[in-house]
Amino acid sequence: SAVISQKPSRDICQRGTSLTIQCQVDSQVTMMFWYRQQPGQSLTLIATANQGSEATYESGFVIDKFPISRPNLTFSTLTVSNMSPEDSSIYLCSVEGTSGYEQYFGPGTRLTVT
Amino acid sequence: QKEVEQNSGPLSVPEGAIASLNCTYSDRVSQSFFWYRQYSGKSPELIMSIYSNGDKEDGRFTAQLNKASQYVSLLIRDSQPSDSATYLCAADSSNTGKLIFGQGTTLQVKP
Numbered sequence: 001s002a003v004i005s006q007k008p009s010r011d012i013c014q015r016g017t018s019l020t021i022q023c024q025v026d027s028q029v030t031m032m033f034w035y036r037q038q039p040g041q042s043l044t045l046i047a048t049a050n051q052g053s054e055a056t057y058e059s060g061f062v063i064d065k066f067p068i069s070r071p072n073l074t075f076s077t078l079t080v081s082n083m084s085p086e087d088s089s090i091y092l093c094s095v096e097g098t099s100g101y102e103q104y105f106g107p108g109t110r111l112t113v114t
Numbered sequence: 115q116k117e118v119e120q121n122s123g124p125l126s127v128p129e130g131a132i133a134s135l136n137c138t139y140s141d142r143v144s145q146s147f148f149w150y151r152q153y154s155g156k157s158p159e160l161i162m163s164i165y166s167n168g169d170k171e172d173g174r175f176t177a178q179l180n181k182a183s184q185y186v187s188l189l190i191r192d193s194q195p196s197d198s199a200t201y202l203c204a205a206d207s208s209n210t211g212k213l214i215f216g217q218g219t220t221l222q223v224k225p
Contacts (some may be wrong), residue, residue: 013190018118031211042202043158043215092157101146101206103213
């Protein structure tokens with residue numbers, strides 16, 4: 001499976017500010033995904049990021065709040081904009097596997113908004 | 115709305131016992147099913163995938179799929195304290211490449 005890294009691993013931010021999370025993969029992948037995992041909850045898909053096209057957002061998530069870039073086949077960023085304490089969560093990127101629809105996850109970014 | 119449902123637990127089993135984790139899904143079009151293990155403070159790790167009806171074994175893990183009943187399960191034999199984690203069931207969403215995750219079942223293996 002691919003090796004995935006995320007930066008930063010954790011951050012504490014003030015409300016009203018923005019944070020950009022980076023996701024780097026050691027091999028080229030077509031599909032990358034961004035998830036949010038709130039405390040004690042399961043994974044919620046924010047958006048799908050394919051290289052060369054606009055990200056596709058899930059219901060309840062909008063581009064103005066969570067802009068995503070996908071400049072090449074190994075890298076993506078997710079920005080959490082105008083943060084509020086409700087944005088405190090773990091943000092995870094994942095990539096598609098080679099066998100089917102399986103996904104592999106990065107280590108996550110733990111965000112706390114004060 | 116497409117859903118994957120799991121009992122949140124906790125499921126508590128003694129060391130050496132068989133742990134049985136269950137999952138149901140609503141989307142009949144789903145063809146691929148996955149079990150992820152998530153330790154506290156860590157990201158999910160893929161441990162099993164299953165695509166056909168029946169059983170698939172990998173070491174101490176056996177995944178079972180019954181598409182007619184829309185039911186997936188994971189058996190862990192000879193459970194160890196290191197198996198204590200949250201197990202997430204996931205199903206593909208209508209061949210979109212996206213996965214739908216269940217809420218996860220917390221497993222506690224007691225020495």
